[in-house]
Amino acid sequence: MDVKTYQxxxxxxxxxxxxxKKAIERLRQELGISVDQPKPGYGSTNSRNTARIFFRxxxxxxxxxxxxES
Incomplete structure (x- = not known):
């Protein structure tokens, strides 16, 4: 990682x-998931189903x- 500070x-x-931005775009392209974006009427896109796909x-x-990875 280039930045090694908390904030x-x-x-x-x-x-x-x-x-x-690059990681979010690659996750959308390669895994077909949206992360860290609000869904109207549903709250966050960071859900259990997203985690299942993410860690598959x-x-x-x-x-x-x-x-x-470790």
Missing amino acids: ARDLNKNIVASRK DPLLTSAITELN
Whole structure:
């Protein structure tokens, strides 16, 4: 990870925002799920079903989010 602080400030905010946007777009394209977006009348898209899809393939998920799988 490029930013290793709890709270991103100034220049790091742009890095974190672009990385988050890229991860959300790849999750939508490769796994077909929407994350961190409100659904009208339903609340958040972060649900149990999203988690099931998200963790079905831990290698792919770790590659998309650029995080270590363990």
